[in-house]
Amino acid sequence: AQTVTQSQPEMSVQEAETVTLSCTYDTSESDYYLFWYKQPPSRQMILVIRQEAYKQQNATENRFSVNFQKAAKSFSLKISDSQLGDAAMYFCAYRRNFGNEKLTFGTGTRLTIIP
Amino acid sequence: ETGVTQTPRHLVMGMTNKKSLKCEQHLGHNAMYWYKQSAKKPLELMFVYNFKEQTENNSVPSRFSPECPNSSHLFLHLHTLQPEDSALYLCASSKGTSGIEETQYFGPGTRLLVL
Secondary structure: OOEEEOOOOEEEEEOOOOEEEOOEEEOOOOOEEEEEEEEOOOOOOEEEEEEEOOOOOOOEEOOEEEEEEOOOOEEEEEEOOOOHHHOEEEEEEEEEOOOOOOOEEOOOEEEEEEO | OOOEEEEOOEEEEOOOOEEEEEEEEOOOOOEEEEEEEOOOOOOEEEEEEEOOEEEEEOOOOOOEEEEEEEOOEEEEEEEOOOHHHOEEEEEEEEOOOOHHHHOOEEOOOEEEEEO
């Protein structure tokens, strides 16, 4: 079974600095998707960024970028120029690219932004 | 806003009550999901509907009964719940259930407390 591990339950970063959240996963598949979701205190889960495993280029979305290491099964999220609005729980998720496969989530990392 | 709404946002019920959670998506998606989010645990997928047909029941107890009358609406009917069912219940939708179309968009959740 696939598992997703987020080893940092909590992280904090100074405003305007850069922070990296780690995620590792376990799979024997080669074709899959990886996601980072953000859940602010208002609770609405928001998709931050996604990565297709067959793409070698790391995905980026404005201040958010990933470091996808397929061989190491690592998928870290880098947040540059951290802002107060980035404070949230961040969840890493995996899904095999096969019909009706479910998302497998990690336990989350709570990110605090220090003004 | 992600286009997925849930009502009510908070619900307190006794173990003998019957209540329903409602989810509506305004994104033109065809698939909808129910998740349970408990503290310090990964999100647990409960049910998946694709084109109104249930495609997954993740071993959920029968006291949870889903209903999907159309692709835009999803209900979760609750009866004789237990205190351990207290959690945040999240609804999500996606365009499809395979490939990149299964990127899921979440609602704000219903915080349920069972007394």
